[in-house]
Amino acid sequence: MRAIIVDDEPPARRELRRLLSEYPWIEIVGECGNIEEAAAKTEALMPGLLFLDIQMPGGSGFDLLSRLEHLPQVIFTTAHDEHAVRAFEVNALDYLLKPIDPARLAASLSRVRKESLAPPPEPRGDAPLQQLFVRDGAQCWFVPLREVRLLTSEGNYVRLSWGARRPLLGRALSTIEQRLDSQRFFRANRRQVINLDFIENVELGINGRLHVQLRDGPEVEISRRQARLFRSQMSI
Amino acid sequence: MSYWICQLSGWGLFTLMKIFATVEAADAPWLSTTVAFVLLHSAGLGFTHALRGFMRRHHWSEAGTWKLVWRGSAASFILAVPLAVANSLSPVSTVDAQGFTPVLALLVHLINWAFLFMVWLTIYFTTITIRRHRAAALRQSEMARALQHAELRLLKSQLNPHFLFNALNTVRALIAEDTTKAQRAVTRLANTLRYTLGAGQHELVSFERELEMVSDFLELEKMRFEDRLTIEREVAPDLGSARIPAMLLQTVVENAIKHGIAELPAGGTLRIRADLQDGALVLEVENPRPLSATRPLSEGTGLRNAEERLRLLFDSRASLELDLSQPAIATTRIRIPQHS
Numbered sequence: 001m002r003a004i005i006v007d008d009e010p011p012a013r014r015e016l017r018r019l020l021s022e023y024p025w026i027e028i029v030g031e032c033g034n035i036e037e038a039a040a041k042t043e044a045l046m047p048g049l050l051f052l053d054i055q056m057p058g059g060s061g062f063d064l065l066s067r068l069e070h071l072p073q074v075i076f077t078t079a080h081d082e083h084a085v086r087a088f089e090v091n092a093l094d095y096l097l098k099p100i101d102p103a104r105l106a107a108s109l110s111r112v113r114k115e116s117l118a119p120p121p122e123p124r125g126d127a128p129l130q131q132l133f134v135r136d137g138a139q140c141w142f143v144p145l146r147e148v149r150l151l152t153s154e155g156n157y158v159r160l161s162w163g164a165r166r167p168l169l170g171r172a173l174s175t176i177e178q179r180l181d182s183q184r185f186f187r188a189n190r191r192q193v194i195n196l197d198f199i200e201n202v203e204l205g206i207n208g209r210l211h212v213q214l215r216d217g218p219e220v221e222i223s224r225r226q227a228r229l230f231r232s233q234m235s236i
Numbered sequence: 237m238s239y240w241i242c243q244l245s246g247w248g249l250f251t252l253m254k255i256f257a258t259v260e261a262a263d264a265p266w267l268s269t270t271v272a273f274v275l276l277h278s279a280g281l282g283f284t285h286a287l288r289g290f291m292r293r294h295h296w297s298e299a300g301t302w303k304l305v306w307r308g309s310a311a312s313f314i315l316a317v318p319l320a321v322a323n324s325l326s327p328v329s330t331v332d333a334q335g336f337t338p339v340l341a342l343l344v345h346l347i348n349w350a351f352l353f354m355v356w357l358t359i360y361f362t363t364i365t366i367r368r369h370r371a372a373a374l375r376q377s378e379m380a381r382a383l384q385h386a387e388l389r390l391l392k393s394q395l396n397p398h399f400l401f402n403a404l405n406t407v408r409a410l411i412a413e414d415t416t417k418a419q420r421a422v423t424r425l426a427n428t429l430r431y432t433l434g435a436g437q438h439e440l441v442s443f444e445r446e447l448e449m450v451s452d453f454l455e456l457e458k459m460r461f462e463d464r465l466t467i468e469r470e471v472a473p474d475l476g477s478a479r480i481p482a483m484l485l486q487t488v489v490e491n492a493i494k495h496g497i498a499e500l501p502a503g504g505t506l507r508i509r510a511d512l513q514d515g516a517l518v519l520e521v522e523n524p525r526p527l528s529a530t531r532p533l534s535e536g537t538g539l540r541n542a543e544e545r546l547r548l549l550f551d552s553r554a555s556l557e558l559d560l561s562q563p564a565i566a567t568t569r570i571r572i573p574q575h576s
Contacts, residue, residue, distance in 0.1 A: 008461075008464075008498070008501075009402065009405075009406070009460050009461065009462075010461075010462045010463075011405070011406045011409035011410065011413075011459065011460060011462070012402070012405050012406070012409065012460075014409050014413070015405060015408055015409035015412075018409075018412055033501060034501035036501070037501075055398075055498070057498060057499045057500050057501045057526070058499070058500075058501055058526070079397070079398055079401035079402045079405060080397045080398045080401050097401070098401055098402065098404075098405040099401070099404050099405040099407075099408040100405075100408075
């Protein structure tokens, strides 16, 4: 698995590299000292794993995550900001306290390995997005896209309908639409993309429009233009 | 509330006792006995309540013991007079003063009532004293707790866990890379911690000692940030004996690194200047700072605390100012009067 180390202190990077040398299945493909560099390298090298310091020049580790298109697995490394990581409500992220305890590192890595052996293979450039990092106000989440039933465009932002939550993503719907899994997500109308797995029933409306009832969610109208496509895709 | 419970239950019980005793001993009629005692003792309750108001207005509880005994006795006899008269005229008069002449009976009633009021006063002041002691003990323990909290907060803020754990992480890295350097780092860290833990809030130390500590601290930070941190010092030669509040320069330097150097990807140069001007120690700490306006300039509690300490120690004769007039540079200027 390819990994990148992001930390602004050179000795801390070297120390982590040394600790990771015991794990031949981890290949460190890059080291970065600030988040600009880290954002560029992560997008270019597409690593499967990120070791990420929280306090860094030019922005925090969270700032980096909310900017990334490609989101690898993340292990935070921190001297004293573990409360910031613990504040994550859902999908709690793993974190390591510096100086890093080798036993804790081993536990974290075995978790990473287990995750990476599960179905989603290491992402390639053209692979569909699996998850999004969303920061809404003081709260942050890793949102698995298969659990999102509806994406609604709100100007330059996207409102996700995810369980009982409706976090706002700081990107335009058009920028993420192409990266969504086309087997699962369908553009229903100008403003909305629905998750096909959440369809409860479909009703024929007037003028050839379709009304789709989503599980736990609102009813969405499929525009006439898209309805034909929808029918052929769902073969109805 | 508890005062009224005591008053009513005390007088109530006493009244019942008297009624039963009178009916039993003198074969007195129930109704008139009850009415007489209820009236008499209600008056007694009213008198003691009025006395309490009077004593509170005149702060009797703050008087010395003997003064209190004297005043209490006098008040008891004065209040006893009207009740003794009423008692003599009442149908229950014969009980306590059977077969006495009217004058002698009046005297017996007077002494009885005065004694009753003295007992009441004794109970009243005993209760008050106990309550006061308890409140004082509670206040004291609360104060001790608050003090401990304050001390702990100070210690925590001085220890700066972020620095501490990052320094330890650096040491861990150095152990594998350069043993001599690692040993040096441990010594520096020990010096820094010892100084921090020993520094009192109001203590003045020699500038030489403070500067030594700051140098140890900076050496550790240099090991952490490597090329990103450059340090320049311009210290006038004759400053060794100047006095400075412990940890003051340290706080400013730490602040300069935290909000300046550490926020810049390329780091920068930290300048420390120290000089004597007009009998005052003048310190200047200069650091580059990020331009980005997106992050609020949180120049933090560290500097505010330092300013507060200076004000407490020197009033307006000392000063600390943060100069942000230059676009990418922050300069902290401190002026500390000497000879005081």
